[in-house]
Amino acid sequence: MLVQYLMLSDLAKESNAFYVVPSTQELTVGDIRKQFPVKANIYLRFKTILQEENPPMAVWLDNLDDFAPAPTFKDQILVKALFIPPFDQSTSVLPKKKIYKESKHSHSKQSAQRKQSDFLVMDDGTHGKHGERSHSAAPLHENKPHDTKLPTSHEPRHAQNQEMRFNPTHEFKFPPINEVKVTSSQQGHKKYIDPTDGLTTEQLKKRSEDRINQQVEKKTEDVKKMWKEEANMRQEKQEADKEFSDKINAWESRNCQKNNIRTLLATMHNVLWKDSGWEQIGPGDLITPAQVKGAYVKSLNIIHPDKHQNDPPNIKYISERVFSAVNEAFKVFRASS
Known part of the structure; x- marks a missing residue:
């Protein structure tokens, strides 16, 4: 059987083809995969029509089992072959940690703090810039006893912060739990628990692979189920064709000529199934075009x-057979009238 395929590097208008010998009565995906002319790691996708959609839609099927029948598109087998290079773990790169730059707002705030630190209060109460000292101030080499008191309010704010930061006697105490106030918006709010918290990189990777494998298995099972149902439908259709084909062919045409719409409607009760609900119409009720249209x-x-x-x-x-014959005959009748 002829199989047409398209590689990723080929143009959209070009196509290749090769003949496949089926191993069983019906051509399967495994036959095409084994006899594919390109010997490499190839991923195959088959073009077909989804009859479940309304109107039917052409799609490319993935993840087909080797025992599944080869999908067809308009009585042809169309395959898209994708070359998959082998995975090299040494070339894989871990994502880099994102580094956030300092915003302009924080930069301007730090600049203002530096400008404020340039203005100090001297020991004698006089003011001056950083690096300058008053004439009445004490000499720089004079040693003073360490003052453990907290800074007074007339000292600059940055000096108070430095004194409190490095003062060993200062200790910050958290308020008791019973004194913490909870607002109305925080009441009843559940804390979010991250399910990935505490997992290593390998555990996260395995968890992601398991989730992908589950999705692939589910899709594969759905496709297998769909192909099994279609195979059963084809088999049942073949059995019905053997049983009713000759009878419908004799009703549809006579002496290799299609019967007209009046003949088909008057004799349609002979080919319909039992309890179909169709009442026999005589030739006298199909004389005028209006009567023919009403019966149709x-x-x-x-x-x-x-x-x-x-x-x-x-x-x-x-x-399906009777509808097709009646519909074609009515088109001819409407065109002639």
Whole structure:
């Protein structure tokens, strides 16, 4: 069987092809993968149509099992092949820690503090800039006893902060728990607990891989289930075709010529299933175009395939064949009239 494939490096309008010999009666994904002409680590995607969507939508299927039947698109097998290079752990790079730059606001605030620190109060109460001293001030080499008292209010704020920071006698005490006030907005608020707190890098990586594997397994099971249902539908359709095909072909045409709409509507009761709800119409009720149109509209309520999606396979097959024949005959009738 011919398989058309497209590599990632090929143009969109170009395509390659090769013949595949199926190992069983039905061609599978494993046959295509084993006989693929490019010998490398290749990931295959198959183009098909999702009948569940309305209208049906063309998609590329992934993660197919080797035993699954090869998906088709308009009776052709179209494959998109992606080359996957081997993973090299030595080339993997860990994310770098983000470094935040200092904002302009904090920079201007620190500049203002430095300017304030340039203005000091001398020992004699006089003022002067940093590096200058008053004539009445004590000499620099004079030793003074260490003063353990807290700074007075007339000293600059930065001097008070430095004194409190380095004073060993100063100790900050937290208020008792019973004195802490809780606002109304904080009452009833639950603290968020990070589920990844305390996990190592390897544990986080394994947790992420397990979550991805679970999602892949779920998607794979869904695809397998869909393909199994479609395989059962194809088998049931083939059995219905063997049973009802000759009878519907004889009703649809005679002497290799398609019957007109009047003949099909008058004899449609011979090919429909039992208890279909269709009442036989005689040729005398199909004389005028209005009568033909009324009978055609009435038949659509019985034979339209959308009304038999959940019915047995034989009813679905008959409704599809009869609807197609009646619809084509009515188009010819409307064009001629």
